[in-house]
Amino acid sequence: MRFVIVEDEIWIREGIRKLLPKLDEENVIVGEAENGVEGVEVVRKENPDVIITDVRMPVMDGLEMLEEIYAEGCKAKSIVLSAYSEFEYARSALRLGVTEYLLKPIVMADFSEAVERVKFELEKERKRHPKQIGSxxxxxxxxxxxxxxxxxxxxxxxxxxxxxxxxxxxxxxxxxxxxxxxxxxxxxxxxxxxxxxxxxxxxxxxxxxxxxxxxxxxxxxxxxxxxxxxxxxxxxxxxxxxxxxxxxxxxxxxxxxxxxxxxxxxxxxxxxxxxxxxxxxxxxxxxxRVQTSLCVYPLDIENQMKTAVCSNDPQKIKKSVEQFQKYFQNGKIYEPKRIKECYVRFFWAMINFSKEIGNFNFEHFEQRELLDRITHTKTREGMKRITIELVERLQRTEEQIENLNVKRAVAMIHEFYRTGITLDEIAAKLGITPEYLGTQFHQVLGVNFSAYLKQFRLNKAKELLLGTQLKLYEIAELIGYSDSKYFSKVFKAETGYLPADYRKIYK
Missing domain, CATH: 3.30.70 (Alpha-Beta Plaits)
Incomplete structure (x- = not known):
């Protein structure tokens, strides 16, 4: 709404000027005046939606000003402010058709309600009188x-x-x-x-x-x-x-x-x-009039995607996603809502699977935001952009470690985890004491050495369970556990499932 403020007290004018945009960012002050004579000129020039005016002002008071501009055909709504609660002022204001009459000092809640009521009245009138809108x-x-x-x-x-x-x-x-x-x-x-x-x-x-x-x-x-x-x-x-x-x-x-x-x-x-x-x-x-086909979710492509994610092969991941996209461009006609539902299911599987095996970075990633974007997009290009953004996130990210000793220790874990490497062995290779390395490791990564090594091995085990057909004892050996029963015990303590059950559930 467009406002003109007519008030001789500058501090009140400034207060109203600051308050109106806070009530609604579309509120705009198009003019100000210190008395009724100036107010008439500003209103004639700006043709506002709402006039906020004081009653008692020098030269010409607010009610005299309103009477003059309304006689000229002005349709603006008015909010009258007065420090005088005498009946005659209120009666004169009502006779003029003043929309709101407020007593000073102004109570913010009352002022806000008055502005809302004026807005409501304007909207009602505009529905009946389109010429006020214009083009x-x-x-x-x-x-x-x-x-x-x-x-x-x-x-x-x-x-x-x-x-x-x-x-x-x-x-x-x-x-x-x-x-x-x-x-x-x-x-x-x-x-x-x-x-x-x-x-x-x-x-x-x-x-x-x-x-x-x-x-x-x-x-x-x-x-x-x-x-x-x-x-x-x-x-x-x-x-x-x-x-x-x-x-x-x-x-x-x-x-x-x-x-x-x-x-x-x-x-x-x-x-x-x-x-x-x-x-x-x-x-x-x-x-x-279009006859649509039944949209069956491509579970086989989802499984290909999971295998690609397990192998951490960007090209295989990209290929599986491209296959998924092409699935809906096979000459058949599917309802767009069903296509969106399939995308949501596929992306959910990709995200949750990646999180499960612990290989990929989804820090600060909002799954709800992804769902909203898919729901609201209306174009093939929009779906493509969402897909590209998600695939770009599916990249293994090495920890950004500034401490050189910890960085070298992590590199050794990644290289020698199959051999059952220990903190003492790494410390010896680095030429520092195990106690010093252990303290630095925990300070930098937030976990101790043994917890990091165990989690890294178990993430590798998840990849092998879901991405290969290897037997359990073979997987145990590949990740550094000589005893497959002990491996199963550790795996269950961490995930809640035995390795064989985990493979059945997630594969």
Missing amino acids: LDQVMKNILAGDFLPEEEVTEYLIKEFGLDGQLSLALFVSYFEEWSDKKCDRFIRKIKMIFSEKPSISYCVIEDEKQKEIIIIIYNYAKNQNIKRWIQGHFLQKSNDLDGVAMGWAESPNIFNLKDNYEEVEQYLEWNILLGSEVIISCPEIQ
Whole structure:
């Protein structure tokens, strides 16, 4: 909302100026004045939504100012402040149609409630009187959001101001951008204008919605026998090389009364871009007629992924993920929601499996954030970006150790863990005492030497259990345990499962 503050006490003006943006970041102070005469001039110039004024001021008081500007046709709401609680002031304010009357000193809670009530009144009026909003794109944006009801007054206004008959057909062309940028959107709108310049008889308006990451084109005043969608698709898609990450939807509305419902329908089907790609403008009636196939989760590809993760082979991991992506581009038609469900399941398996064997770095990784991103993306490019980001995380990360003795000790553990290397042996090779090395090891890594060695061996055991067909005694020998029964005991104490049971559960 746009505010003008008329108050002769500067400290009160400053307090209100600081408070309004805190109540709502969209609150803007467009002018200030110290008395009613100055206030009249500021209001005439700025045409605010709300006037906040004191009653008692020099030259002209607040009520006299309101009486003058309301006589001129000003529609602004007003909040009157007064240190005088006499009945006559309140009665005069009510007679003028003042929206809110507050006594000084101002109580913050009361002031906040008064501003909210004024906002509510303005929104109600705007639904009834669209002319207060202004341009066609603003009116249409409010109709799509449900803030305007296309009642008789609205349709009359649209006919009179823009030649848009409420009973004529309209078309909606909605473009969603996975990555929103002003440069990309400006280029997109220039292309639209160039296409429509070929048919000047057709009218349209452009709505930019950065919050929704959408550009909405509303097309009207065209003949019913004109195939507008085919015309746009023929010009737009064939000549565009930058549509990756853009989902485009289309719907035709019999009249402006159905526009909001048609827009919601387009929104619902935009995610079909995940299956069809950016080469298609998605049309609601066409999608509704599509016969979809049963989407069966590719468990065999998940198992390939687990094997690749166990082997810590980036190329194998990448290959298994690519196979998973290609699975949904096999010529069959699946519902996008089912595809998303499969992606979530596959990524969950990849993350949890990687965490389980302890090889990969998922520090500060929010699985809930991943789920939200998959749920909300509407493009094939969006799914691809999420996948690439996740695969990049699936890289083994060596501990960043600055202490040279500890760094060399860790390197020796990784090289000689199969031989049952001890703290004493490593300390001797480094030329320091075992006590000194043990103290440094714990200080740097937060665990003692034996706990680190045991965990490293068990992580190796998990890799071998899930990534190979080796027998238990062979795995025990490979990780430095000569007694397979003792290995099983240690493994169960750490994981809660015997090695054979662990293999059955996770493989």
